[in-house]
Amino acid sequence: MDAAIPCQISGRMGARKYFRRPDARDTLMPPIAPNPERRARWRNDWLSSIEELANLDMQRATWLNLTNANPHYSYIEYLECYFTDLCLSDGYAARVADGFLSSDEAAAASQLHSLLDRYKPPTDEFDRQAILQDPRWLQVVSAAKVAQAMLATMLNDPEERKSLLIPSEYAFAAARPV
Numbered sequence: 001m002d003a004a005i006p007c008q009i010s011g012r013m014g015a016r017k018y019f020r021r022p023d024a025r026d027t028l029m030p031p032i033a034p035n036p037e038r039r040a041r042w043r044n045d046w047l048s049s050i051e052e053l054a055n056l057d058m059q060r061a062t063w064l065n066l067t068n069a070n071p072h073y074s075y076i077e078y079l080e081c082y083f084t085d086l087c088l089s090d091g092y093a094a095r096v097a098d099g100f101l102s103s104d105e106a107a108a109a110s111q112l113h114s115l116l117d118r119y120k121p122p123t124d125e126f127d128r129q130a131i132l133q134d135p136r137w138l139q140v141v142s143a144a145k146v147a148q149a150m151l152a153t154m155l156n157d158p159e160e161r162k163s164l165l166i167p168s169e170y171a172f173a174a175a176r177p178v
Contacts (some may be wrong), residue, residue, distance in 0.1 A: 042086065042100050047163035049082045050109065050151065053116070055143035056132070058167050061175035063128040070174040075121065075131050082116065108150035111145040 063074035
């Protein structure tokens with residue numbers, strides 16, 4: 001049996017220590033196999049992540065909606081989707097090498113990536129109100145808007161443009177009070 005990995009989570013109630021079993025997070029991400037369907041899905045998810053990061057109004061509507069049952073709409077999940085699910089923890093170089101995006105597209109989003117990677121919430125990652133009011137978070141949102149605008153000039157595919165520019169139906173559902 002694999003040895004347990006010590007972890008710590010910090011929240012409003014202080015820090016808690018726990019152990020978890022080793023998993024895929026503990027290995028380097030291998031190159032993604034070139035596959036048109038996988039590439040299209042990755043790009044859709046990446047462009048959607050940028051749309052979500054650029055849309056402060058939708059962040060407020062979803063993150064602060066107490067009746068929202070979709071856990072995706074939170075600061076923590078936005079980061080998980082962007083860095084972990086998209087395999088961007090080490091930047092864009094590997095995804096450019098995989099052919100998932102061009103070097104121009106990576107350059108357009110590089111400032112966003114850098115600011116998001118360095119961002120630390122003012123209190124903790126669960127204090128959504130504090131994050132949404134934090135001037136440093138507003139810089140991340142601003143960088144996402146710049147990346148969104150630059151990428152919009154590069155994209156010709158209508159589905160990719162939709163992912164980049166229009167919130168998903170799930171976001172609208174999560175924003176709607178019950």
